[in-house]
Amino acid sequence: xxxxxxxxxxxxxxxxxxxxxxxxxxxxxxxxxxxxxxxxxxxxxxxxxxxxxxxxxxxxxxxxxxxxxxxxxxxxxxxxxxxxxxxxxxxxxxxxxxxxxxxxxxxxxxxxxxxxxxxxxxxxxxxxxxxxxxxxxxxxxxxxxxxxxxxxxxxxxxxxxxxxxxxxxxxxxxxxxxxxxxxxxxxxxxxxxxxxxxxxxxxxxxxxxxxxxxxxxxxxxxxxxxxxxxxxxxxxxxxxxxxxxxxxxxxxxxxxxxxxxxxxxxxxxxxxxxxxxxxxxxxxxxxxxxxxxxxxxxxxxxxxxxxxxxxxxxxxxxxxxxxxxxxxxxxxxxxxxxxxxxxxxxxxxxxxxxxxxxxxxxxxxxxxxxxxxxxxxxxxxxxxxxxxxxxxxxxxxxxxxxxxxxxxxxxxxxxxxxx
Numbered sequence: 001x002x003x004x005x006x007x008x009x010x011x012x013x014x015x016x017x018x019x020x021x022x023x024x025x026x027x028x029x030x031x032x033x034x035x036x037x038x039x040x041x042x043x044x045x046x047x048x049x050x051x052x053x054x055x056x057x058x059x060x061x062x063x064x065x066x067x068x069x070x071x072x073x074x075x076x077x078x079x080x081x082x083x084x085x086x087x088x089x090x091x092x093x094x095x096x097x098x099x100x101x102x103x104x105x106x107x108x109x110x111x112x113x114x115x116x117x118x119x120x121x122x123x124x125x126x127x128x129x130x131x132x133x134x135x136x137x138x139x140x141x142x143x144x145x146x147x148x149x150x151x152x153x154x155x156x157x158x159x160x161x162x163x164x165x166x167x168x169x170x171x172x173x174x175x176x177x178x179x180x181x182x183x184x185x186x187x188x189x190x191x192x193x194x195x196x197x198x199x200x201x202x203x204x205x206x207x208x209x210x211x212x213x214x215x216x217x218x219x220x221x222x223x224x225x226x227x228x229x230x231x232x233x234x235x236x237x238x239x240x241x242x243x244x245x246x247x248x249x250x251x252x253x254x255x256x257x258x259x260x261x262x263x264x265x266x267x268x269x270x271x272x273x274x275x276x277x278x279x280x281x282x283x284x285x286x287x288x289x290x291x292x293x294x295x296x297x298x299x300x301x302x303x304x305x306x307x308x309x310x311x312x313x314x315x316x317x318x319x320x321x322x323x324x325x326x327x328x329x330x331x332x333x334x335x336x337x338x339x340x341x342x343x344x345x346x347x348x349x350x351x352x353x354x355x356x357x358x359x360x361x362x363x364x365x366x367x368x369x370x371x372x373x374x375x376x377x378x379x380x381x382x383x384x385x386x387x388x389x390x391x392x393x394x395x396x397x398x399x400x401x402x403x404x405x406x407x408x409x410x411x412x413x414x415x416x417x418x419x
Contacts, residue, residue, distance in 0.1 A: 047074040047088035047407055049108035051300055059109040062116065062163055068304035069157045070107050070118075071315060072273070075306045075363070076153035077120075078407055083145050084126040088407060092172040093187035096125050104374075104407050110168065112193050117166040118158055120150060127174035127185055135175075139190045139222050140229040142173050147192055148211075152203045156270045159196055168193045191221040267310040276312060276358060277305045284314075287352045295345055296320070311360035313378065316349075320366045320375075330405050333371040335417035342366065342377055343387075343394050350388050357381060361401070378402040 048071050051064040063070070074088070087099050088106040110119035124146050128138040147169050158164050170191045177184055194202065198217035205211040220227050268276075284303045288295075297303075301317035320341040322333060342364050349362070361380035368375055379387075379401035386392035392400075395414050403412045 049105045062109045072306040073154040086124045088122045115165040117168040119168045121170040124173045130177035136229045155199045155203045166195045194218040313363045315363040318366045321369045331417045333368045334375045335414045337368045376404040
């Protein structure tokens with residue numbers, strides 16, 4: 001486990017109590033109650049709670065209405081490089097080994113007082129030194145490293161609906177502390193609730209001082225106690241800009257012309273995605289109608305264009321059922337799902353995009369039954385075309401892309417997993 005003594009921070013793999021969520025601490029908002037029977041019967045889709053699991057009719061309707069946007073936010077958050085491992089999770093205060101086997105669907109609409117908010121909960125496996133960092137400093141670090149990137153991913157996608165009134169995050173990190181001379185580690189939970197207008201100003205803020213003004217409208221809780229971490233950010237007003245006195249430009253020799261550097265394509269904005277979605281909607285609707293018998297599309301999660309690794313990908317939410325005489329490991333289930341289902345969809349789906357599509361690739365996001373795990377196979381168009389033309393094997397295609405099992409990237413050996 002890596003330690004950074006100058007900041008009191010390291011990656012955390014230590015044990016933490018498993019107690020159903022908050023280690024005995026009450027959450028400051030009311031979450032929808034989930035039925036155990038529904039959890040067994042319904043598929044697990046990446047990091048987003050499926051609408052039928054939400055009992056409140058208003059929240060369930062919002063979850064279904066914005067399911068595509070919630071999944072797009074999940075993809076953007078999952079592709080962000082956090083300093084330490086971050087997992088979406090319904091259960092907090094876990095160690096990392098426990099987390100890997102837990103339900104990672106935590107994005108849903110919930111109630112905070114009288115407000116309807118988009119709620120995200122998760123475990124962040126960084127551990128801070130209790131001696132070197134005060135609890136407000138620890139919360140501030142988690143805000144900067146985890147909460148702010150999450151808000152930047154979700155707020156632009158979900159702020160247009162007047163029914164969305166705010167955003168709530170609950171993130172659990174770890175704290176190292178010596179007790180009777182023995183080093184121990186425990187979880188610490190940070191909750192941030194932002195009204196929508198303040199959240200929009202926060203994610204657009206150009207500097208910390210402007211962020212602090214927006215954050216003053218939110219509510220912060222550390223282990224259930226109201227707190228603040230913005231005082232030192234607002235102690236001094238933003239400095240006035242200093243106008244530099246212009247100096248005469250030095251005379252320099254004209255260099256020989258050099259080739260202009262390649263300019264990377266700009267990251268797609270939410271408006272870009274909406275416009276591109278509209279242009280492809282007719283084709284996508286036709287594909288769903290004609291291929292549903294074999295693809296098994298999820299009715300409440302239609303195909304949607306999302307931002308993944310700063311490029312546009314077409315995300316297809318489907319269900320895969322594999323035949324297995326005995327319980328399969330997650331790797332074997334993912335391999336069988338690719339061989340028996342996903343691979344057979346690639347050529348029929350590419351036929352709907354004969355010309356060069358205006359998106360970088362396709363994300364096949366499936367729930368594998370009866371294993372009940374979320375698997376995503378993400379490939380770029382060039383390698384999909386290679387497979388389509390029989391110039392690449394399935395393994396070569398797998399190696400060229402991303403395979404995520406329950407939100408974690410893995411290496412998948414198709415033949416090895418079959419053994």
